Amino acid sequence: MNEEYDAIVLGTGLKECILSGMLSVSGKKVLHIDRNKYYGGESASITPLEELFQRFNVESPGEKYGRGRDWNVDLIPKFLMANGQLVKLLIHTGVTRYLEFKSIEGSYVYKGGKIAKVPVDQKEALASDLMGMFEKRRFRNFLVYVQDFKEDDPKTWKDFDPSKSNMQALYDKFGLDKNTQDFTGHALALFRDDEYLNEPAANTIRRIKLYSDSLARYGKSPYLYPMYGLGELPQGFARLSAIYGGTYMLDKPIDEIVLGEGGKVVGVRSGDEVAKCKQIYCDPSYVPDRVRKKGKVIRCICILDHPVANTKDALSTQIIIPQKQVGRKSDIYVSLVSYTHQVAAKGWFVGMVSTTVESDQPENEIKPGLDLLEPIAQKFITISDYLEPIDNGIDSQIFISESYDATTHFETTCLDVLDIFKRGTGEDFDFSKIKHELGDEDQ
Amino acid sequence: MATTARSGGNASGSTAQRPNGTQQNKNCQFKLVLLGESAVGKSSLVLRFVKGQFHEYQESTIGAAFLTQTICIEDTVVKFEIWDTAGQERYHSLAPMYYRGAQAAIVVYDIQNQDSFQRAKTWVKELHKQASPNIVIALAGNKADLSNIRVVEYEEAKQYAEENGLLFMETSAKTGMNVNDIFLAIAKKLPKNDGAHNQGAPAGRRLNDNENNRQTNNCCK
Ligand SMILES: Cc1cc2nc3c(=O)[nH]c(=O)nc-3n(C[C@H](O)[C@H](O)[C@H](O)COP(=O)(O)OP(=O)(O)OC[C@H]3O[C@@H](n4cnc5c(N)ncnc54)[C@H](O)[C@@H]3O)c2cc1C
Ligand SMILES: Nc1nc2c(ncn2[C@@H]2O[C@H](COP(=O)(O)OP(=O)(O)O)[C@@H](O)[C@H]2O)c(=O)[nH]1
Ligand SMILES: [Mg+2]
DSSP states (O other): OOSEEEEEEEOOSHHHHHHHHHHHHTTOOEEEEOSSSSSOGGGOEEOSHHHHHHHTTOOOOTTTTSOGGGOOEESSOOBEETTSHHHHHHHHHTGGGGOOEEEOSEEEEEETTEEEEOOOSHHHHHHOSSSOHHHHHHHHHHHHHHHHOOTTOGGGGOSOOTTTSBHHHHHHHHTOOHHHHHHIIIIISOOSSSGGGGSBHHHHHHHHHHHHHHHHHHSSOSEEEETTOTTHHHHHHHHHHHHTTOEEEOSOOOOEEEEOGGGOEEEEEETTEEEEEEEEEEOGGGOGGGEEEEEEEEEEEEEESSOOTTSTTOSSEEEEEOGGGGTOSSOEEEEEEEGGGTSSSTTOEEEEEEEEOOSSOHHHHTHHHHHHHOSOSEEEEEEEEEEEESSOSTTTTEEEOOOOOSOSBSHHHHHHHHHHHHHHHSSOOOTHHHHHHHHHHTO | OOOSOOSSSOOOOOEEEOTTSSOEEEEEEEEEEEEOSTTSSHHHHHHHHHHOOOOTTOOOOTTOOEEEEEEEETTEEEEEEEEOOTTTTTTTOOOHHHHTTOSEEEEEEETTOHHHHHHHHHHHHHHHHHSOTTOEEEEEEEOGGGGGGOOSOHHHHHHHHHHTTOEEEEOOTTTOTTHHHHHHHHHHHSOOSSSGGGTTSOOOBOSSTTTTOOOOOOOOO
């Protein structure tokens, strides 16, 4: 370890692994360290099941849930948007070849105490009980407008300026009622609260397009999920980094980040070894004095022996509970994956309920979500701080990622990564550096 | 769901019709991983098998950790998708994803190095615990060209392999001795019936768009 590196990356969460891969591909000499024995940090999928029970200080389940090693349980729930940033990164970097995915079978939204399928096509939209008949017609006109909308072609804006007028005005232009607005903003555009209504409509239109483009890619829903759990993603990017010369050390505690003149980083110390470096990239847990708290997220992992009621026995689902439906300021998210993704033993399911904490009784806040999953065989609750760096890292050359936020998908994850890369290297990531060489590899 | 051949996955077992319409050829694709301590010759074995080359002072090859090679046995075209470690074994940091879903593994040790043989045994245990139950494992005692300075006896390794149901050969990436043979032995032992062996294996999809048009069955020269 007593060598000099261009960059040392601390923590093997998804963001750090993507960064490590991008740095190695760009020709940097990278040392990548994790204090844990396993890859993934907060974005690991825990296996075997006994390990999960131990983590939460719950007595080992014995044989009750089948073979422990058939389980890979995510600590943070997220899905990939099929046409989103992470999929683009996976394809451009070639990391996709290490992974296999399945589409999430159904996307649902909570309305009036029940769940309704988010329609995937015209036929489903017509049959849906989310809207009355006239509303359906208005909604259809709205979707056609969004589909035809091109940001660089004002003719498609139809006398509406999406960069000046807000989203509420666009809803009103089509005469959509509150219910339809609710489901469009939260289940299609994936907003967590209603602030978007007062912001320029362009962003919301973009997000609805992302949803429908993602849907168009594989059909059943816009979401993808990797076989064996989300923990495969960081491992895939770590492999990319290693292939391009990155050095990996797990199970290596970091005792000190060594600073030089002007508070600029010069290395890291583990025991009596020091590795020198010009830069550090890390997650908040390695630099507690350089991050601040932005909020809290509650997540509840649930083990079930059944699918969610009224989902046609889907083996994977996402359910969004829009804030207003349950008198909250932020949405509650429910996700379900199962043995079909190799994350649970045969016949078992893993549900997850999560939301941004709004009160001092967070466990009560997720009740509407838990109710959808009952009966629940076993629950594990975590409440974690959402941390962000106190500065942009330029002076110290210590670049810190934000905690994984409450969003359902990886769009914010990718934006954070691309932003950190640019701050650290002074340039945008050049995808063309990889494609060529990986092509050679496959001959 | 996609049903085409893929890695990390299954022998596709698809039966390709020849243009003349009479002869049938089965195509199978298998993920094969190399395991073993650093510097025992894993990358060298792959390079010898895939490209017929050997480099005395080879630095770990950047960018090449995923190669394919095709061999034919009887009426079956077997395509190996070969995963090298990319050096992640060096500090015991190999990701479980690396050997996940592998249908075959070559566990390599260096006949001049007792520790590497012990480490190989640890890998075999790990595979029996973590990998798919039907995985075909071969043990390779590499650097057989240096057998005059060996420390691991042939008989000892052979007996260990038999007790644990492993294929076994001493190989030399340098001379090429037994390199093709060990891959061939694995190919023979792998089940090639139409996917019957892989119930329970995942049936996910790859995300690249050109997943069903890579044909590599002109290997039988
Ligand atoms: C399984 C699951 C778990 C969840 N867990 C939680 C949780 O624990 N807590 C919680 O509060 N919520 C959770 N959610 C819900 C999630 O937070 C919201 O659905 C939504 O993602 C919130 O979006 P946002 O307003 O924060 O915007 P963000 O998700 O922050 O916005 C996404 C970012 O991506 C970019 N972006 C989005 N769409 C596009 C587009 N079309 N084109 C270009 N860029 C785009 C935007 O610029 C934006 O910065 C979960 C959802 C699921 C499915
Ligand atoms: N004499 C001899 N040297 C070998 C043989 N195989 C590999 N080597 C050498 O051993 C070193 C390590 O080989 P490498 O393939 O990089 O090992 P890896 O770390 O297991 O991938 C290199 O210097 C090779 O040239 C062999 O069969 N015989
Ligand atoms: Mg090697």
